[in-house]
Amino acid sequence: MFKTKINAIATRALLDSEFKAAIMNGQRKEKLKEFDLNDKQVATVLAIDATDLDQFIHQLGDLILDPGLVS
Numbered sequence: 001m002f003k004t005k006i007n008a009i010a011t012r013a014l015l016d017s018e019f020k021a022a023i024m025n026g027q028r029k030e031k032l033k034e035f036d037l038n039d040k041q042v043a044t045v046l047a048i049d050a051t052d053l054d055q056f057i058h059q060l061g062d063l064i065l066d067p068g069l070v071s
Helices: 002-015 017-024 028-035 039-046 053-064
Strands: none
Touching: 002 017, 002 028, 002 039, 002 053, 017 028, 017 053, 028 039, 039 053
């Protein structure tokens, strides 16, 4: 389930320029509410430090491998 949510975030960021701008420029927490993540998952996605979308998506992909984040 978490993998599906992460994929949805990445896909939306690639396809929706307003969403991309929001998650890269300080509105990430608000936008993550749309994806029904638990508190630990939200905190982990919020902690991603990326200067561009490629870095953000790469780090999102790394989260899929973390067994502690699977819901």
